[in-house]
Every structure is written in C-alpha cells, then in structure tokens.
Amino acid sequence: MERLKDKVAVITGAGSGIGRAAAELMSAEGARVVVADHHTPSAEETARTIEAAGGRALPVTVDVTDETSVAGMIEAAVGEFGGLHVLCNHVGGTDPRRDLDLLRMDMAEFDRAVALNMRSTLLGARYAVPHMIRAGGGSIINTASVAALVGDVLQTSYGAVKAAVVSITKSIAVQYGPQRVRCNAIAPGAVMTPALENNLPEDVVDSLRRGNALPYLGSPEDIGHTMVFLASDESRYLTGQLLVVDGGMTTQSSAAPGRRAMLPG
Template sequence: MGRLAGKVAVITGAGSGIGRAAARLMSGEGARVVVADFDAEGAKETARLVAEAGGTALPVTVDVTDEASVADLIAAAVAEFGGLHVLCNHVGGTNPRTDLDLLRMDLAEFDRAVSLNLRSTLYGARHAMPHLIRAGGGSIVNTASVAALVGDVTQTSYGAVKAAVVSLTKSIAVQYGPQRVRCNAIAPGAVLTPALEDNLPESVVESLKAGNALPYLGSPEDIGHTMVFLASDESRYLTGQLLVVDGGMTAQSSAAPGRRAMLPG
C-alpha cells in the first residue's frame, strides 16, 4: 500500500517542473491527484502521464490570483473525488527583468508578486481548510524559496513575499493544528527545471553548482519527494516548519568554494 493511499491531493502549478514531478510521485504513492495549472495543456499532459503510469488524475485550469477560480478548483476536486486531504500551493515566481533592487524595482511587479505568491497561497488554504477539517485532518504544503532566507541584489519583491509565505504557513499551522491540519513550507534552492535550463546560460548554472555544498543542483523530483513526505502520515508530528531543500546552499559560507579550491589533492 502506498504512503498516500486513499488520499486526495490538489497540486497547483502541476503542469510542468516541480509540480508535475510531485503529481506523478504522489500518484505513485496511491493518491488521486488534481493537476491544477494556468496552462490547460500542461495540466492535461501531466494528467496523461499519471494515467499512463496507472494513476488517477483530474486536470483543472486555474488562475490562482483569482479567488473565485481557486474556490472552483477546490470544489471540482471534492466533487470528483469526494473529499480532500492534501493541498500543495506550488504556484509562484517573479519577473527578473522588473523585480530589481529597491530603487529600480517596478512596484507593479511587487503587487503581482504578492498576488501570485502570497494571496494565491492564502486563497488555496482558505478554501481547502473546511474540507481538510471535514476529512479529520490533512496537510498543506506551501512552496517558499531560499530567497526568503537570504538577501540578493535583485528579486526584492520575490524574497519579501516568499518570507511572508513562511509566516503565513506558521499562522495556519497554529490556528488549525487542533483540527489536525498540518501546514509546512518548502524552500527549494536552485532546481534544474525546464524553465531554469532554458533561461540560464551554462556559466550561470555552473556558478549555482559552486554555491552548493553538494556538487550538483536539485531535480524537480528532489522537491517532489519532499512534498510526498510532508503530505504523508510520516510527517504527522511536523507542522509550522520550513524545510530548506537547497543542496546546502544556505549552509555554505561564501568563501567555501575558494577555500575548497585551495585544499591539497
């Protein structure tokens, strides 16, 4: 029996990358998954891959910045599968061309970052909560970022809103722990998603590797496996926490790569 047997999981941003990996992994552990994405074709393709592997998936098109659309998503999941046990709020992002430093950042991008990363997480949790309580408890997994933990020369909006996602995660965990609803967040580091590989030159990818304690970057499946753990009863005593899954990036001193190069042998 799979670790998620009998559970229903809604995953936003599941049309590609980490969200797709999570959908396939959760299905492999016995969950019936709702594959939600703004990209309808991407959601359908993920659902096809799940079905091809013997799982059950419902593709749903959603705009997570629109509360009514999120409410419809949760309603569709419950109508199709009869309940809800897991919600993964995975959608997020920023525009690196306009999310710059304090003086040059586009304030419209800040508002967009709040809507896409923070309000979407709130909407998902708000509309899923009654169903999670009705199921006798459940798990919410929010996607934050290492940008919430360290400063950067750009991505001012992104770092700020992802830090807010961490705070929101803790509040939800405290408020609904008595109803057996757990809420945790994941902070991925650099992950080799199609978007990263398509948009960054090899020199930048190599610099990201050098910033890790491990000699490689993560895969979408690395984050997906963490989502499975947080969704499962194996993490039943874990709530209100941020799991940093970054290959040791935030643990490593900025001087470490240079000092490592100085070591003999």
C-alpha cells in the same frame, strides 16, 4: 508503495517542473491527484501521464490569483474524489527582468508577485482547510524559497513575498493544528526546472552549482519527494516548519568553494 493511499491531493502548477514531478510521485504513492495549472494543455498532459501509469488524475485550469477560480479548483477536487487531504500551493515566481533592486524594481511587478505568491497561498488554504477538517485532518504544503532567507542584488519582490509565505505557513499551522491540519513550507534552492534552464545563462547556472555544498543542482523530483513526505503520515508530527531543500546552498560559506583548493592532497 502506497504511502498516500486513499488521499486526495490538489497540486497547483502541476503542468510542469516541480509541480508535475510532485503530482506523478504522489499518484505513484496511491493519491488521487488534481492537476491544477493556468495552462490547460500542460495540466492535461500531466493528467494523461498519470492515468497512463495506472493512477487517477483530474486536470483543472486555475488562476491562483483569482478567488473564484481557486474556490472552483477545490470544489472540483471534492466533487470528483469526495474529499481533500493534501494541498500543494506551488505556483509562484516573478519576472526577473522587472523584479530588480530597490530603486529600479517595477512596482506593478511587486503587486503581481504578491498576488501570485502570497495571495494564492492564502486563497488555496482558505478554501482547502474546511474540507480537510471534515476529512479528519490534512496537510498543506507551501512552496517558499531560499530567497526568503538571504538577501540578493535582484528579485527584491520575490524574497519579500516568499518570506510572507513562511509566515503564513506558521499561522495556518497554529490556527488549525487542533483540527489536525498540518501546514509546512519548502524552500527549494536552485532546481533544474524548465524555468531555470530557459531563463538563466549557463555561467549563472555554473555559479549556482559552485555555491552548493553538494556538487550538483537539484531536480524537480528532489522537491517532489519532499512534498510526498510532507503529504504522508510519516510527517504527522511535523507542522509549522520550513524545510530548506537546497543542496547546502544556504549552509555553505561563500568562501568555501575557493578554500577547497587550499586543502592538501
């Protein structure tokens, strides 16, 4: 299939996990892909995989918190491929060892979370939008989180900045909709990325699985397929929205797993 034929896509955090899955899936659908990541070898590895499969990819090293670096990423995309149609602002996160509850959270980590999640989203869109307008329109896809929708005992900073990403998404959609630039956000739930597998104990992973309405956790490809949909013209009438892709985590009552045992038969 070629749902993204003739489109140029920039994906941050494409060196691993969800970003890599999105880059490979978009390439398979015909997009020319800029693989952007702070870790140069990872970006190059993703690009090699894409090109080995017959696609076109440009690895770019980027610090999404630095305006000059983000501007250079976008200019590299336009210089290499002649335009820009899709931007996935995917980089984000916090350090769960420092992003604690209100009284114990590290304020330096809060500042880092703002830069890594919120500022990066603003910067990416700021430099992408003019090129999208020149191309006749485009799609910006921001990665939020279910942490933006619920409270938690930890990750106070993360929830706050991801909620800001949702607000930024709506503002961009309204401001540039008349120029045919769409902007949507995805709120992933628990996804089995390397970051999750390496940072959470197995009992915590099991508790996340039990909290889903579906009997499994997501894969990077589950989110990547959603990004492909938002990048494609299939979603041409969708803008300013938050798509919650969480296996039913935020839908299910906390009592539901225990109550299943009460069902007859």
